[in-house]
Amino acid sequence: MRGSLLLFFASLLVVNHSPAQQQDLGAPKKDWEKAIELYQAGKFREAEPVLEREAEALLKKGQPITAATVLNYSGLAKTFLGDYESAYAELQRAQNAFRTQRSPAGLTLSFASFGLFYREQGLCLDAFRSYVQARNTLLEGKDSIGADKFNQLLLTIIGGQAAVYLEQGSYLQARYELEKTRAALDGRFPFEEAEIRKNLAVSEASVGEHEQAAEDLIGAKQRYLETGNLAGLAQLEEVEAAMIARQGMHTRAIELLRESYKSFGELGLEVFQGRVSLQAARIMLELKAYGKAADAAWASREVFERKKNPAGFARASLLLGQVYTARGKRAQAQDFLHTASERFSSLNIIGDLAETDNTLGALYPWDQPESAQRAANSFSEALKLARATGDNQRTAESLHGLGLIALVTHKDNQLVLSYLEDAHSSAERSGSPALLAQIEVEVASINIKEHNDQKAADLLQMAMEHLVNIAAAGESSPISVLSIDKESDLLENMILMMIVFQFESTNSNALLAKFSSLGHNFAEIALNFTEQFRAWPSLETYSLSQQHRPEINLPPRLKKSEEEHVRQINILARRLSLTLTAQPDESRAKFSETLGELVRAREEFERFKQSLRTYQEQSVRTYAFLKYPTPVRMNEIQLKKNEAMLVFKILAGETAIWLLKPDGNLEFRVTKRISRDNQAPVQELMAEIMKRDSGDEKMLKERAETVCNLLKLPDLMRDLPRGTVVHVVPDDFLYRLPLETLVYRHRDNSLSFLGSDYDFVYHSSVSMFARTLLSLKSDSTKPNSLLAFAKPHNSKYGQLSEYPAMADIARGIAHQLDVPDKESYFFRTEYNASESYLKQLDRNGELKRFRYIVFAAHGFDRLPEAQDESSLLLTNGAGEDGYLSFEEIANLNTSADLVFLSSCHSAVSEAIFSFEGVLSLAKAFELAGAGSVVASLWEVDPEVSKQFANSFFYHLVREKKPKHLALKMARQELMNKYPSPYYWANFVLAGEP
Numbered sequence: 006m007r008g009s010l011l012l013f014f015a016s017l018l019v020v021n022h023s024p025a026q027q028q029d030l031g032a033p034k035k036d037w038e039k040a041i042e043l044y045q046a047g048k049f050r051e052a053e054p055v056l057e058r059e060a061e062a063l064l065k066k067g068q069p070i071t072a073a074t075v076l077n078y079s080g081l082a083k084t085f086l087g088d089y090e091s092a093y094a095e096l097q098r099a100q101n102a103f104r105t106q107r108s109p110a111g112l113t114l115s116f117a118s119f120g121l122f123y124r125e126q127g128l129c130l131d132a133f134r135s136y137v138q139a140r141n142t143l144l145e146g147k148d149s150i151g152a153d154k155f156n157q158l159l160l161t162i163i164g165g166q167a168a169v170y171l172e173q174g175s176y177l178q179a180r181y182e183l184e185k186t187r188a189a190l191d192g193r194f195p196f197e198e199a200e201i202r203k204n205l206a207v208s209e210a211s212v213g214e215h216e217q218a219a220e221d222l223i224g225a226k227q228r229y230l231e232t233g234n235l236a237g238l239a240q241l242e243e244v245e246a247a248m249i250a251r252q253g254m255h256t257r258a259i260e261l262l263r264e265s266y267k268s269f270g271e272l273g274l275e276v277f278q279g280r281v282s283l284q285a286a287r288i289m290l291e292l293k294a295y296g297k298a299a300d301a302a303w304a305s306r307e308v309f310e311r312k313k314n315p316a317g318f319a320r321a322s323l324l325l326g327q328v329y330t331a332r333g334k335r336a337q338a339q340d341f342l343h344t345a346s347e348r349f350s351s352l353n354i355i356g357d358l359a360e361t362d363n364t365l366g367a368l369y370p371w372d373q374p375e376s377a378q379r380a381a382n383s384f385s386e387a388l389k390l391a392r393a394t395g396d397n398q399r400t401a402e403s404l405h406g407l408g409l410i411a412l413v414t415h416k417d418n419q420l421v422l423s424y425l426e427d428a429h430s431s432a433e434r435s436g437s438p439a440l441l442a443q444i445e446v447e448v449a450s451i452n453i454k455e456h457n458d459q460k461a462a463d464l465l466q467m468a469m470e471h472l473v474n475i476a477a478a479g480e481s482s483p484i485s486v487l488s489i490d491k492e493s494d495l496l497e498n499m500i501l502m503m504i505v506f507q508f509e510s511t512n513s514n515a516l517l518a519k520f521s522s523l524g525h526n527f528a529e530i531a532l533n534f535t536e537q538f539r540a541w542p543s544l545e546t547y548s549l550s551q552q553h554r555p556e557i558n559l560p561p562r563l564k565k566s567e568e569e570h571v572r573q574i575n576i577l578a579r580r581l582s583l584t585l586t587a588q589p590d591e592s593r594a595k596f597s598e599t600l601g602e603l604v605r606a607r608e609e610f611e612r613f614k615q616s617l618r619t620y621q622e623q624s625v626r627t628y629a630f631l632k633y634p635t636p637v638r639m640n641e642i643q644l645k646k647n648e649a650m651l652v653f654k655i656l657a658g659e660t661a662i663w664l665l666k667p668d669g670n671l672e673f674r675v676t677k678r679i680s681r682d683n684q685a686p687v688q689e690l691m692a693e694i695m696k697r698d699s700g701d702e703k704m705l706k707e708r709a710e711t712v713c714n715l716l717k718l719p720d721l722m723r724d725l726p727r728g729t730v731v732h733v734v735p736d737d738f739l740y741r742l743p744l745e746t747l748v749y750r751h752r753d754n755s756l757s758f759l760g761s762d763y764d765f766v767y768h769s770s771v772s773m774f775a776r777t778l779l780s781l782k783s784d785s786t787k788p789n790s791l792l793a794f795a796k797p798h799n800s801k802y803g804q805l806s807e808y809p810a811m812a813d814i815a816r817g818i819a820h821q822l823d824v825p826d827k828e829s830y831f832f833r834t835e836y837n838a839s840e841s842y843l844k845q846l847d848r849n850g851e852l853k854r855f856r857y858i859v860f861a862a863h864g865f866d867r868l869p870e871a872q873d874e875s876s877l878l879l880t881n882g883a884g885e886d887g888y889l890s891f892e893e894i895a896n897l898n899t900s901a902d903l904v905f906l907s908s909c910h911s912a913v914s915e916a917i918f919s920f921e922g923v924l925s926l927a928k929a930f931e932l933a934g935a936g937s938v939v940a941s942l943w944e945v946d947p948e949v950s951k952q953f954a955n956s957f958f959y960h961l962v963r964e965k966k967p968k969h970l971a972l973k974m975a976r977q978e979l980m981n982k983y984p985s986p987y988y989w990a991n992f993v994l995a996g997e998p
Contacts, residue, residue: 037063037075044078045196047236050273053082057095073102073111077118084122085236087276087312096122109146113139113158120165124172125276127316129353132169136162157194160186164201171204172316174356177395180208199228199237203244210248212397215436218248236277239268243281251398251437255288260578262288279308279317286324290331296892299328319348323361330368338368355390359399362387366406371413381410397435404428405444418451425451442471529671532652532663533638536771559628563617570610577603630776637775639671648730648998651721651744652771655681655737664721667729678715684738686712694746694986695943702984706756709748713759719749727762730969730998734768740923741913743942743990745976760976760990764969767912767995769928790854791824792831792846795861797838797880799887802863810947811861814907814954818859821958831855838862841883843897853900858935861950864908864926866915875914875926877906894929902997903968904935905957907950912940912993927995937968937996949988953979957992969998 037059043052056079063072080095096118103111116139123132139162147155163186170179183205187198202225209218222245229237242265250258262285269277286301302324309317326341342365349358366383369376388403408424411417425448432440449464559567580599617629618641642665644650650665659677666672679686690708693701713719725731733744745760759765768774795815812834819826826832833842846852863878877894881887891914904927906912911926927940939957941950956978960971972994979989 035059037071041075041078044082046233047239047272049082049085049236053079053086056082069102069106070108070111073099073106073108074114076102077114081118081121084125085274085276087274087308087314089122089126089313092122109142110150110154110158113143113146113150113162116142117158117162117165120162120169124165124169126314127172127319127352127354129169129173132172133166136166136169139165156189157197160189160194160197164197164204167201168204171207173354173394174359174390174396174399175394176208176211176356180205180212183208195228195231196234199225199232199234202228203237203241206248207244210251210436212395212434215248222248235268236272236274239265239272239274239277242268243277243284247284250284250288250291251435255292257578258288259285275308276312276314276317279305279312279314279321282308283317283321283324286321286328290324290327295328295332296895299325302328315348316352316354319345319352319354320357322348323357323364326361326368327364330364335368339365342368356394356396356399359387359390359394359396359403362390363399363402363406366403366410371410374414377410377414381407384410397431398437398440401428401431401435401437401440401444404431405440408447412447412451418455422448422451438471442468445471529639532671532673532771536636536638559617559625560622563625566613570606570613574603574606574610577606636770637772639665639771642771642775644669645730647726647728648732649722649725650732650734650771650774651718652734653716653736653739655739658682660716660736662717662721666725672721674717674721676715676717679712681737686715687738687742690746691742694743694990697985697987705986706748709746709758710750710756712742713747713749716747718744718747718759722749722763725763728764730764730766732766732768732774732998734771734774735923740925741942743986743993745993746986746990760973764973764998765993766969766998767993769923769931769995773931790831790856791819791822791859792852792855792857793819793833793859793861794838794843794879795834795859797862797878797887798835799878799881801881801887802878810951811907814861814947814951815859817951817955818857818905818958821955821962822857836880836882839880839882840885840887840889843879843889844885844893847897847899850898852897853934855899856902857905858899858901858903858930859905859907861907864906864911864941864945866910866913866925875910875924875929877908877911877926891924891926891929894926895932897930897933899930899934901930901935902937903961904930904938905954906930906938906940907945907954909941909944912938912942912995931996935996937994937998939968939972939992939994941991942993943987943991945991946988949979949983949991952982953992967998969994 036055040052040055040059043049044056056075060072060076060079063069063075076095077099080092080099083089083092083095096115100112100115100119103115116135120132120135120139123129123135140159143150143155143158143162150158163182167179167182167186170176170182183201187201187205202221206218206221206225209215209221222241226238226241229241242261246258246261246265249261262281266278266281266285269275269281282301282305286298286305289295289298289301302321306318306321306325309315309321322341323345326338326345329335329338329341342361346358346361346365349355349361362383366380366387369380369383371377371380384403384406388400388407391397391399391403404424405428408421408428411424412421415421425444429441429444429448432444445464445468449461449468452461452464558564577599614629614633614635617625617633618635618637620626620629642650644665644667646667648667650663652663652665654661659675659680662674662676664672677683686708690705690712693705693708722731731744735742743760744765745758747759748756749759750756793815796809796811815832815834816826819832824831828834828837833839843852852858860877865876865878875891877889879885879887879889906926908926912923914923914925925940927938930938953975956975957971960966960974961968964971966974972992976989976992983989
């Protein structure tokens with residue numbers, strides 16, 4: 006973005022000077038010349054104050070042209086540093102000086118500099134006007150400018166205009182202009198060539214020509230190395246990261262961005278750091294790491310807002326809109342997307358406007374005619390813009406969206422196939438393997454329904470090849486985490502894809518029969534596949550919260566082996582980078598050879614990590630689980646004799662149910678009577694459960710038995726002994742249903758609640774259950790140490806009742822634990838029960854001291870003031886709003902054995918996602934490191950909660966019962982006193998039993 010003017014600036018200094026000035030230029034280097042060298046190396050922060058000072062000195066010496074040129078440098082340095090107001094003032098002063106001196110070359114330089122100034126902010130129309138002015142000024146003064154100078158200036162202007170096309174997203178137009186410019190350079194101007202080849206690489210990658218893009222990237226790097234431009238080299242890392250991230254190589258892309266961010270920081274280029282953060286946020290979004298994506302996007306948005314960079318601000322708003330769209334927060338997403346759309350329209354940034362329209366298309370619900378039409382309109386508008394700019398990736402995404410809407414609304418397979426096949430062609434041109442695989446799977450699904458099995462098989466084979474290619478690069482993307490074997494049987498691949506497409510195949514029974522005859526365990530493959538998507542987002546958060554523990558380490562022999570794997574990969578990665586500096590022909594050969602070695606080294610490291618996950622010593626398995634978080638597979642789960650696992654997956658037209666028995670056998674059922682499209686049986690049962698009086702007991706049991714039968718639980722659980730601890734992984738609306746309230750019929754025709762015969766413990770995924778099998782125990786300094794927050798006072802929510810029972814709950818628990826219940830550093834009530842104090846404990850590392858943490862406070866499953874996240878309401882003040890949100894809790898660091906939440910809706914949330922489950926307060930505390938959480942499914946009755954807490958902790962502490970049994974006994978006591986399940990079924994146990 007900066008090289009195309011540098012050499013011209015340097016040569017301009019010797020044009021139109023007096024003999025005395027030329028003599029000065031032949032003297033030893035002055036300070037302003039040294040500052041220009043710093044500028045040319047991309048060291049703008051060091052160069053800028055010297056340039057400004059020297060420009061003033063040159064004016065006093067009567068050298069106005071040289072002074073104006075140096076002042077122009079200073080203005081551009083300020084531009085790159087993000088000080089746009091000062092930059093504009095200096096560029097304007099330089100232009101006035103050139104105009105006064107009637108210097109056509111100087112005025113051309115000035116207008117081109119303003120083009121760059123506006124382009125850096127994304128002000129495309131202003132940038133174009135400046136470049137047009139530069140071209141007109143150049144043509145008018147042609148006779149007074151030498152031929153070489155004229156040609157170099159013209160190339161500079163054309164290259165600048167092409168860069169504006171890139172900023173707009175007009176990749177084909179940019180490429181056309183840049184190729185003309187490169188052909189004219191003929192290797193004479195290294196600064197210009199570096200910039201032009203870098204921009205060519207961007208345009209070529211955007212239209213899917215990755216080999217040519219890689220070659221131009223190599224050429225640009227060679228030129229930047231020759232000229233010593235550190236900022237240019239950092240930009241190349243940013244460009245390369247974007248290119249390889251598009252091809253699914255996210256890990257390497259993040260490594261490059263980290264280096265680029267560091268380099269820009271050393272150079273003081275905060276705006277460029279903001280762009281790197283935004284690109285990292287985009288990758289995190291693709292990896293479904295929504296918390297990290299939002300953090301990075303917010304950070305970059307704040308930089309752009311502070312620096313008054315409108316294009317960057319709009320792009321950060323778009324990214325935040327995409328994050329909130331993915332998380333189902335429609336209102337916030339819409340606000341950000343409309344902000345982005347307005348900014349992009351005013352800036353004439355067409356490519357990003359197309360992406361915004363695509364995101365709006367995904368935001369609107371498709372199951373309602375009016376909103377589906379709005380979505381289709383957004384995708385159609387995006388399609389026009391993307392095609393106009395030659396952006397194959399966004400064209401594919403628009404067509405893909407239109408195809409899926411047609412699938413939902415028209416049920417017209419031919420129309421759907423037309424859209425998806427066009428999307429596939431565009432995705433193929435863009436070189437996006439993940440999108441290609443997704444479209445191939447969707448088209449295969451339609452062909453399966455229409456009995457075109459051979460075509461479906463061919464498409465699925467193509468999809469698998471794309472997935473394998475991504476996995477071969479050693480990446481961890483939402484698709485490549487499947488760890489698919491290259492030699493997987495085609496039929497197995499088809500079954501995997503049928504799971505994704507919700508068992509819609511009309512001939513699935515025949516396929517399943519053949520599949521089973523080949524000896525494959527369909528139930529296990531299906532569950533593993535489901536788990537890959539459900540578990541991934543939570544695992545990294547949990548692992549980071551626990552890696553501080555001293556027992557998380559490897560024996561010396563394994564540690565040495567691990568370090569050797571990492572060292573070898575790092576050596577090969579550096580060698581791969583160095584091949585870019587070789588001659589082009591030699592570079593390609595070395596690059597291919599080194600890449601092959603790197604892929605093999607990563608594959609060996611993956612095998613090593615897998616060996617750790619299945620190691621005989623539990624401490625080694627714990628290390629692998631936390632250091633290399635990966636969704637578990639069913640063959641890694643070892644249940645105790647009195648345990649079973651029940652897993653649900655809600656689909657559009659059916660529900661898949663798995664039961665893993667203590668002996669390792671896995672049973673699988675599919676029911677079409679309860680699904681996302683048919684929630685009525687569960688809703689009717691919940692209506693009965695929520696009646697506070699005893700209600701119609703017969704109706705309650707009838708509906709509870711109906712749901713139990715529809716979920717096929719009597720059939721699945723018929724061989725489980727009474728007293729079995731059943732670990733449950735719910736899904737979607739089943740998160741709100743306590744299975745304890747379901748009723749089943751015995752052989753003697755008598756009825757029992759499931760909760761009377763079995764002990765249920767709830768988990769967000771199989772992988773989060775697996776953590777309970779690890780050797781992670783509370784490291785509390787006291788056996789019964791307690792931290793309690795009760796009856797907080799939040800000034801913003803003064804209208805809420807502050808029940809006296811809130812404090813009584815905490816005091817009753819303290820009594821059972823034989824600890825003081827007076828106000829102290831660990832027993833906090835009312836104004837002392839503050840969010841700021843909790844975070845202070847966390848910062849000081851004291852939160853890890855407590856075995857039990859209790860909150861008796863208001864809870865929300867959706868709080869607008871906390872970005873619609875689940876939240877606990879604590880006392881506000883000291884810079885904190887008192888809304889302790891899901892993300893804030895998940896970022897705490899605790900080793901508590903149990904967190905007890907006497908708070909409404911603390912086990913559920915309005916935010917429930919098919920890929921990561923419910924974002925409840927209970928889950929947040931688990932991610933923060935709590936062993937177990939007792940939480941509520943609906944509103945808490947303070948008096949009943951006080952009785953439940955007292956009873957639960959009595960059985961847990963005084964009688965030393967396990968948590969699941971203490972909860973069951975406390976629940977039974979409530980049942981005897983309050984027949985309605987509204988009171989006794991509210992609290993559930995999550996985590997360790």
